[in-house]
Amino acid sequence: MRAFIELHLIQNFAPSNLNRDDTGAPKDAIFGGHRRARVSSQCFKRATRLAAAEHELLPVDQRGVRTKRIKRLLIERLAERDPEEAAQKIEGALAANGLSVDSDGKTQYLLFLGEKEIAGFAGLINEHWDDLTAIDEKASKKERKSAAPKEVTKKALALLDGGKAVDIALFGRMLADLPQANQDAACQVAHAISTHRVEREFDYYTAVDDKGGADETGADMIGQIEFNSATFYRYAVLDLNKLVENLHGDQELALSAVEAFVTAMARAVPTGKQNTFAAHNAPDFIGISVRYLAPMNLANAFEKPVTARMDRSLTEQSVERLSEADQKLSAVYGDDKDRWLYLDLTSQWPESRGERKSNLTGLATRVREVASDLLEG
Template sequence: MSAFLEFHLIQNFAPSNLNRDDTGAPKDAIFGGQRRARISSQCWKRATRLAFGAHDLLPADKRGIRTKKLKPLLLERLVGRDSAQAEARIEVALAAAGLKLKDDGKTEYLLFLGEGEVAAFAALIEQHWDELPIGGDKKSKKDAKASLPAEIVKKAKALLDGGKAVDVALFGRMLADLPAVNQDAACQVAHAISTHRVEREFDYFTAVDDKGDADETGAGMIGQVEFNSATLYRYAVLDLHKLQGNLQNDRDLTLAAVEAFARALALAIPSGKQNSFAAHNPPEFVGVCLRHATPLSLANAFEQPVSPRADQTLTEQSVERLTAYEDKLASAYATPDDQWLSLDLTGRWPVGKGETVTNLANLALRVRTLASAALEG
């Protein structure tokens, strides 16, 4: 039976510019005919990945690295080896796996590798140090790769298995030259949009020169920064069976990943312009639903934007709107065995609509239990 874990978050941010477009302005979108604040899915994925490490939610060897600098990472692991010889062997070993390096030593594009994959490459080079041929020019390097024993080539290609990295398993990866090692994401993340209409605002700022002369009365620098403030609806859905498959059917790791993801998603805050705005505002509502038929985004609850009221916050109104829309949508598309968990600081989520918890740690533990039961079914 299919098992989808959905995450629905309502999160209000103070004035900020967490995710910028190419002009430096906060990203936005037209939704329901009105301009909304927007934070991209890619931005949330990165913030979630960083939260795994920042909050010590997953061990380093179960996390991934996105980089072009694979060669320096391997050099760090080949301690005690001659640097020039190590570099040559790294190039041959990576070429055997189908990974090419440019003249500057970087890979041709950003790689998303598990820490375990990087460690395995270093171990392969150590193990077969004397068997890895080295050459000087490009032609000799090509010849060196061609002369590698078939066993080493087979081992090198087999190393790219995801390395049981949770974030690689969650968000997937694509290596253009190596489609066999691509990994379909177990998790889909929506662009967060504001539940209400927004307008861009501008901060005109000046900076004073501390060492200015007496006749220098003006500012040493002037400029402006765009920002907004918004109550966001965030949505992500996790295919539990796909996640377990991506993690090589390691059930214990899958459940640890689910618990870590539940916490990281709520703790994740994008880093854009935080030194200027310090918008560290956690979500006031986190709802988790286990569905078996099909995932159901509740974004259309806000197709008609929420409007400010004197007696109720935008966050409170957004949770009420979310509840009403979920009831309507569930009556047509949900199944009787769908289950809700919620952490609600607004008091607007209905009592009796699923199980309520009082803090994030307990929510994550209950999500883990829910996932465990679903994977057994």
């Protein structure tokens, strides 16, 4: 049965600059005619991947690596070989797939590869060591590719299947030179936006030289940092069937991926300017909705901004607003089988509207159980 597992989070961050634009200012957006704080989807995807690794939610061989330094990684895996000779063989194997390495040893763009794919590529080079020859640096990309042994090209393409890396299965990948290895994402992540209007603030700072003379009374450095504080609405939707497909039909791994994804999304905190602001703030509300007809982003609950009040926090008002919006939209566009699981520290989500959990571990485990039932059904 096709089903969508959605994550709806309300998360308030203390003064911070989690995700900067090209000027160093916190990213923002106009929504509902008002300026909102914003954290990009890519920023939270990376924070989610980092959280999964930090908390060891999945084994290393079930995770991916995003890097331009594939040549260096392969040299490390071929440690028993001569490094200079290995470098030539690696470039030859990469050329077989239309990938080239610049003079600095990096590929032209970031590659998103599973740990199993990298290990498999190293094994392939080792197996065909004598078949791979040095690449003519002046040759075109097409000439480099045609010079590679056809057997290596064939095997290398077969290796690039995602390697059952959960983050590749979730977030997908696009390799410009290898469209056969592209993978459509099983998960979509929205840009997080504040539920209320936000204005930029400025921190004017100075620094004094510890070794300055007694007659040096002025500052030795002056600058400013832009920051804000906001209550964010975060949204992501996971196509469970697509996740299983991307993981080559491995349902048990897909269930582990669902549990890890819920946990990592909840623990994900962007790293931008954290040494300056230390805005390590966990969500006050995590809602998991299971929908059968179509996904439903509830951002429009905040098209009219929540406004600050003395008697109620922005977080409490945001959770209440979210519940009201879901009830209204679900009555029109939902299915009778739709359901909610939630963790709520604000006590604003109606207890009659879903199954409440008291901690993140319990919530993630229960979502896994629900996903298992969906796959069996």
